[in-house]
Amino acid sequence: MEKRMPRAIALDTHLAFLVLAxxxxxxxxxLAIEFLSRxxxxxxxxxxxxxxxxxxxxxxxxxxxxxxxxxxLAGPLSSFNPSGEAIPLLAALGLVTAGFGLVVWKxxxxxxxxGLLVAVGIVTTKSLVLVAGSAFVRFPLGFDNxxxxxxxxxxxxxxxxxxxxxxxxxxxxxxxxxLLVAAIGYACFGxxxxxxxxxxxxxxNIGAFQTVLIIMSAVLGTALVAYNIENQxxxxxxxxxxxxxxxxxxTGLSNREALKAHILTLTRVTDPSTEMFSxxxxxxxxxxxxxxxxxxxAGDFLLKTVAGxxxxxxxxxxxxxxxGGDEFYVVKAAIHRRADASTFATKLLDILAEPILWSAxxxxxxxxxxxxxxxxxxxxxxxxxxxxxxxxxRAKLKNVNEVVFxxxxxxxxxxxxxxxxxxxxKAIDNEEFELHYQPQHSAQDRRLVGFEALVRWNHPMRGxxxxxxxxxxxxxxxxxxxxxxxxxxxxxxxxxxxxESLKVAVNVSxxxxxxxxxxxxxxxxxxxxxxxxxxxxxxxxxxxIIGDFxxxxxxxxxxxxxxxxxxxxxxxxxxxxxxxxxxxxxDKIKIDRAFIxxxxxxxxxxxxxxxxxxxxxxxxxxxxxxxxEEESQLDILNDAGCNEVQGYxxxxxxxxxxxxxxxxxxxxxxxxxxxxxxxxxxxxxxx
Ligand code: C2E
Ligand code: CA
Ligand code: CA
Numbered sequence: 001m002e003k004r005m006p007r008a009i010a011l012d013t014h015l016a017f018l019v020l021a022x023x024x025x026x027x028x029x030x031l032a033i034e035f036l037s038r039x040x041x042x043x044x045x046x047x048x049x050x051x052x053x054x055x056x057x058x059x060x061x062x063x064x065x066x067x068x069x070x071x072x073l074a075g076p077l078s079s080f081n082p083s084g085e086a087i088p089l090l091a092a093l094g095l096v097t098a099g100f101g102l103v104v105w106k107x108x109x110x111x112x113x114x115g116l117l118v119a120v121g122i123v124t125t126k127s128l129v130l131v132a133g134s135a136f137v138r139f140p141l142g143f144d145n146x147x148x149x150x151x152x153x154x155x156x157x158x159x160x161x162x163x164x165x166x167x168x169x170x171x172x173x174x175x176x177x178x179l180l181v182a183a184i185g186y187a188c189f190g191x192x193x194x195x196x197x198x199x200x201x202x203x204x205n206i207g208a209f210q211t212v213l214i215i216m217s218a219v220l221g222t223a224l225v226a227y228n229i230e231n232q233x234x235x236x237x238x239x240x241x242x243x244x245x246x247x248x249x250x251t252g253l254s255n256r257e258a259l260k261a262h263i264l265t266l267t268r269v270t271d272p273s274t275e276m277f278s279x280x281x282x283x284x285x286x287x288x289x290x291x292x293x294x295x296x297x298a299g300d301f302l303l304k305t306v307a308g309x310x311x312x313x314x315x316x317x318x319x320x321x322x323x324g325g326d327e328f329y330v331v332k333a334a335i336h337r338r339a340d341a342s343t344f345a346t347k348l349l350d351i352l353a354e355p356i357l358w359s360a361x362x363x364x365x366x367x368x369x370x371x372x373x374x375x376x377x378x379x380x381x382x383x384x385x386x387x388x389x390x391x392x393x394r395a396k397l398k399n400v401n402e403v404v405f406x407x408x409x410x411x412x413x414x415x416x417x418x419x420x421x422x423x424x425x426k427a428i429d430n431e432e433f434e435l436h437y438q439p440q441h442s443a444q445d446r447r448l449v450g451f452e453a454l455v456r457w458n459h460p461m462r463g464x465x466x467x468x469x470x471x472x473x474x475x476x477x478x479x480x481x482x483x484x485x486x487x488x489x490x491x492x493x494x495x496x497x498x499x500e501s502l503k504v505a506v507n508v509s510x511x512x513x514x515x516x517x518x519x520x521x522x523x524x525x526x527x528x529x530x531x532x533x534x535x536x537x538x539x540x541x542x543x544x545i546i547g548d549f550x551x552x553x554x555x556x557x558x559x560x561x562x563x564x565x566x567x568x569x570x571x572x573x574x575x576x577x578x579x580x581x582x583x584x585x586x587d588k589i590k591i592d593r594a595f596i597x598x599x600x601x602x603x604x605x606x607x608x609x610x611x612x613x614x615x616x617x618x619x620x621x622x623x624x625x626x627x628x629e630e631e632s633q634l635d636i637l638n639d640a641g642c643n644e645v646q647g648y649x650x651x652x653x654x655x656x657x658x659x660x661x662x663x664x665x666x667x668x669x670x671x672x673x674x675x676x677x678x679x680x681x682x683x684x685x686x687x
């Protein structure tokens with residue numbers, strides 16, 4: 001065995017070899033980490049291609065950087081034996097391929113095992129390069145430099161691959177690259193000049209190193225080109241998606257189809273183990289009212305401004321879509337925590353809360369945002385959009401300016417209700433509402449005096465949904481404002497087609513009164529229909545005024561100022577205080593049907609009916625009894641001095657077409673009565 005003497009390493013020679021070693025090592029590591037993270041996001045068919053490209057590149061880089069590093073370390077002592085180098089090169093390629101194979105096979109479970117295998121590849125390659133150069137190969141003898149270098153290489157490799165696979169930010173990839181470079185470099189730790197046989201010094205063949213340099217440049221150059229082509233086509237795909245999707249000519253935003261395509265793309269490129277993306281849904285509270293009151297130009301301006309403001313605030317990986325009237329979705333990709341999505345949502349709410357100036361009018365809007373996250377159960381675009389929508393409905397139930405995440409457990413329970421709430425939002429646009437009208441008659445002469453408008457929802461799947469089921473939901477979600485405005489408009493238009501003596505009564509919810517612009521909506525309806533304001537009666541319940549009494553009184557006074565009449569609905573069921581009547585001059589009291597149904601038998605009901613009639617007489621307010629189903633009830637009420645009645649005895653709420661027949665019949669009956677000289681019109685269950 002050759003005698004080894006400690007000799008100084010010839011640092012002064014061929015610094016270029018060190019530069020080349022570091023260069024190959026860095027380039028190979030950078031590309032390998034990039035490819036690795038892409039590889040494990042790729043669909044299975046593309047995975048194999050990435051695996052081979054990245055393994056060949058890293059394997060070759062490990063081998064070449066050791067060839068050059070050792071040449072640098074040993075200086076003229078090292079030699080290069082081209083035929084012997086095939087073995088370390090093959091070992092490098094084989095072991096790195098196996099390591100990457102493990103990572104690709106099960107990225108989550110086996111990333112670190114893959115890292116360990118790559119470390120074995122590095123150490124083996126280094127040792128075989130030494131063998132090929134006829135140098136002495138050390139194995140760890142206890143805890144010596146060689147052991148430290150092996151362990152260090154293993155630890156660095158495991159950390160590098162683990163980070164590459166489990167994180168997705170550019171700086172974590174930079175750290176992974178650095179760790180991999182360190183792992184390759186660290187393998188050379190402990191090599192001494194003494195390990196190289198001095199006898200081979202003369203055999204140094206610079207030409208062979210040049211060949212390695214050329215081949216490696218070709219390998220890395222090709223890989224770099226592949227990397228750029230991949231990046232370019234990714235950018236182009238995203239760009240073409242954007243171009244394809246700019247369809248909304250009003251705002252210039254992408255539409256629903258584009259949103260779906262965008263989400264689909266994200267589900268493919270997002271690595272669920274390391275990153276998430278979020279879908280945020282919101283619509284603009286009060287948009288429809290602004291549209292109705294200030295005109296569609298104001299509405300368009302509002303949408304354009306909102307779209308512009310959001311677009312201006314978007315950063316990389318963020319995109320906004322307008323999918324319908326005032327419905328928007330914003331997608332934020334490449335996030336790592338739920339908090340990233342909620343912080344972003346809060347930022348959007350702030351943007352939306354800024355008032356918008358429309359020809360000297362301040363338009364106030366607000367929103368509530370629902371968020372769904374990927375990964376979480378479903379990877380379908382439709383599901384993620386639906387989940388964000390469900391969360392938004394829950395956000396609206398809570399408050400305006402609320403941010404709510406989709407929660408499968410909570411939302412499953414509420415799904416039915418929320419699904420109904422989602423449908424409710426579309427019901428106006430889809431013209432699923434209609435009004436039915438229930439006749440109101442004078443108790444004394446049974447003359448027709450008007451109709452109460454009662455809203456009906458013809459749901460495309462569920463059929464007729466009772467207002468008792470959806471009005472509370474509409475109130476909770478705030479949608480009652482829009483629905484109520486539609487009801488008033490529609491009822492006024494219907495009344496315009498009736499004889500002028502007939503009134504139309506419309507139910508008004510407390511939520512509608514709570515808004516400032518309710519009188520504007522009423523005025524708008526009256527002007528559009530061109531009816532006498534006195535023909536429009538607004539029915540409110542006590543709940544409509546007990547919340548913010550002063551505000552309610554101000555609104556009711558403005559309504560009376562327009563000339564409308566106000567009726568107190570469902571009287572007897574609430575708190576019913578005399579003070580309310582003293583402080584506000586109602587035009588009518590409607591006794592709840594609960595007291596009419598058992599009027600003949602229940603003395604409590606009789607007491608309440610009589611007290612109400614007495615109150616009406618004292619304060620000079622008309623009293624109408626609801627739920628009159630039998631003639632006997634009508635007679636009792638008439639005898640007691642009740643002014644008006646309404647109920648199945650005269651007619652159930654009926655669609656507009658039937659109202660026309662009803663009107664015709666009552667006209668004929670009135671004429672008949674006049675012809676016979678009778679001054680009492682006997683009108684029965686006409687239709
Ligand atoms: P309401 O204002 O007390 O309306 C009267 C309800 O009693 C109507 O039920 C009507 O169909 C029913 N009814 C009328 N006469 C009789 C009768 O003789 N016997 C019986 N058993 N029932 C009778 P509907 O249409 O289901 O409406 C229920 C409630 O929904 C209404 O009670 C009202 O509070 C609310 N609602 C209906 N339309 C609207 C609307 O456009 N806006 C608002 N905010 N609420 C509405
Ligand atoms: Ca009513
Ligand atoms: Ca009522």
